[in-house]
Amino acid sequence: xxxxxxxxxxxxxxxxxxxxxxxxxxxxxxxxxxxxxxxxxxxxxxxxxxxxxxxxxxxxxxxxxxxxxxxxxxxxxxxxxxxxxxxxxxxxxxxxxxxxxxxxxxxxxxxxxxxxxxxxxxxxxxxxxxxxxxxxxxxxxxxxxxxxxxxxxxxxxxxxxxxxxxxxxxxxxxxxxxxxxxxxxxxxxxxxxxxxxxxxxxxxxxxxxxxxxxxxxxx
Amino acid sequence: xxxxxxxxxxxxxxxxxxxxxxxxxxxxxxxxxxxxxxxxxxxxxxxxxxxxxxxxxxxxxxxxxxxxxxxxxxxxxxxxxxxxxxxxxxxxxxxxxxxxxxxxxxxxxxxxxxxxxxxxxxxxxxxxxxxxxxxxxxxxxxxxxxxxxxxxxxxxxxxxxxxxxxxxxxxxxxxxxxxxxxxxxxxxxxxxxxxxxxxxxxxxxxxxxxxx
Numbered sequence: 001x002x003x004x005x006x007x008x009x010x011x012x013x014x015x016x017x018x019x020x021x022x023x024x025x026x027x028x029x030x031x032x033x034x035x036x037x038x039x040x041x042x043x044x045x046x047x048x049x050x051x052x053x054x055x056x057x058x059x060x061x062x063x064x065x066x067x068x069x070x071x072x073x074x075x076x077x078x079x080x081x082x083x084x085x086x087x088x089x090x091x092x093x094x095x096x097x098x099x100x101x102x103x104x105x106x107x108x109x110x111x112x113x114x115x116x117x118x119x120x121x122x123x124x125x126x127x128x129x130x131x132x133x134x135x136x137x138x139x140x141x142x143x144x145x146x147x148x149x150x151x152x153x154x155x156x157x158x159x160x161x162x163x164x165x166x167x168x169x170x171x172x173x174x175x176x177x178x179x180x181x182x183x184x185x186x187x188x189x190x191x192x193x194x195x196x197x198x199x200x201x202x203x204x205x206x207x208x209x210x211x212x213x214x215x216x217x218x219x
Numbered sequence: 220x221x222x223x224x225x226x227x228x229x230x231x232x233x234x235x236x237x238x239x240x241x242x243x244x245x246x247x248x249x250x251x252x253x254x255x256x257x258x259x260x261x262x263x264x265x266x267x268x269x270x271x272x273x274x275x276x277x278x279x280x281x282x283x284x285x286x287x288x289x290x291x292x293x294x295x296x297x298x299x300x301x302x303x304x305x306x307x308x309x310x311x312x313x314x315x316x317x318x319x320x321x322x323x324x325x326x327x328x329x330x331x332x333x334x335x336x337x338x339x340x341x342x343x344x345x346x347x348x349x350x351x352x353x354x355x356x357x358x359x360x361x362x363x364x365x366x367x368x369x370x371x372x373x374x375x376x377x378x379x380x381x382x383x384x385x386x387x388x389x390x391x392x393x394x395x396x397x398x399x400x401x402x403x404x405x406x407x408x409x410x411x412x413x414x415x416x417x418x419x420x421x422x423x424x425x426x427x428x429x430x431x
Contacts, residue, residue, distance in 0.1 A: 008333075009359060032245070032266075039256075039262055068350040094250065112264040115311075120314060152333055152383065
């Protein structure tokens with residue numbers, strides 16, 4: 001979706017503000033927000049793609065005026081309600097008023113090191129032949145889906161070159177919407193600065209995205 | 220973190236002490252614990268992992284080893300996920316790693332324009348600026364301007380390669396090894412490798428910049 005999350009090439013946000021000796025968390029609640037988000041994901045009821053889509057579905061003004069962990073908490077609230085774990089009323093009152101749902105699993109403390117060390121690999125056995133090879137010229141498709149996609153606006157309908165091939169990976173555009181993993185070949189595609197940004201672009205610049213095969217056409 | 224009392228989160232008379240987001244996170248955690256969805260001890264282990272175990276020192280050790288050991292460097296180029304796993308760094312947000320190598324002719328920089336994808340297994344949690352609109356919007360269109368804000372000026376002719384992490388591939392920048400470090404141990408070399416150098420918004424520190 002063309003939401004506020006799709007930031008590449010937007011202007012007006014001002015300078016990057018690196019902090020000297022930045023703390024890992026700026027307040028204790030940020031650490032709790034990180035942990036509850038990961039632990040809730042550990043129940044196994046939504047994919048990382050659905051999580052990302054919940055965050056990017058915030059209204060643009062809300063997204064852009066929220067800190068990153070605030071965005072996570074707002075996204076998590078959406079997911080907990082959507083999947084029947086907490087009601088909106090419970091989240092407002094802070095009081096349990098509905099019978100708990102039954103999670104597929106609960107991440108216990110002793111499971112955490114193993115779960116974090118394993119992560120969530122997204123590579124899957126390929127179910128179709130690899131269409132592109134390194135060096136191939138490709139053009140990204142133009143599309144403006146209302147659902148989740150990982151093809152950023154700045155890289156749509158652009159001429160690029162296949163740089164890397166990563167095997168077949170879970171397709172976020174379907175995974176985010178409960179439509180299955182539908183793995184596709186994944187490629188790193190490099191574009192020149194002038195192809196992306198036109199007149200006045202830095203000729204020494206190359207920008208790559210990681211693109212699923214259905215985002216690409218031969219050129 | 221582990222000392223706070225989960226049973227008091229939804230005592231409303233206490234909410235006045237909290238900002239709205241603090242109160243919201245406390246309420247959410249309390250509800251989830253009460254309903255049996257999360258184990259509060261698991262939350263503490265997650266936080267402790269990123270506070271004390273998984274951070275940019277991991278990546279610095281990878282870089283230092285790559286600088287010191289040509290066979291390791293070759294493996295890191297060939298299959299970064301496996302080479303990084305040799306040092307024990309695996310898992311969440313590092314499942315599929317690619318190493319990208321700075322050279323005298325080319326500088327690499329990593330961004331996630333769509334969210335905040337970042338190689339946690341080697342760098343830990345991302346800094347606020349990495350997740351914020353100024354960096355995410357400009358890294359792909361004006362990387363030299365961004366680098367200037369980090370105090371980095373590259374030669375005009377040097378190519379810049381920006382990697383937008385739009386999938387689950389995570390990129391680790393291998394900075395150039397500073398001159399004058401011949402014969403240094405890996406541990407000493409690792410002190411030169413900053414987090415920003417491995418994102419590509421900085422360079423490795425020079426020997427003169429670290430205390431003898």
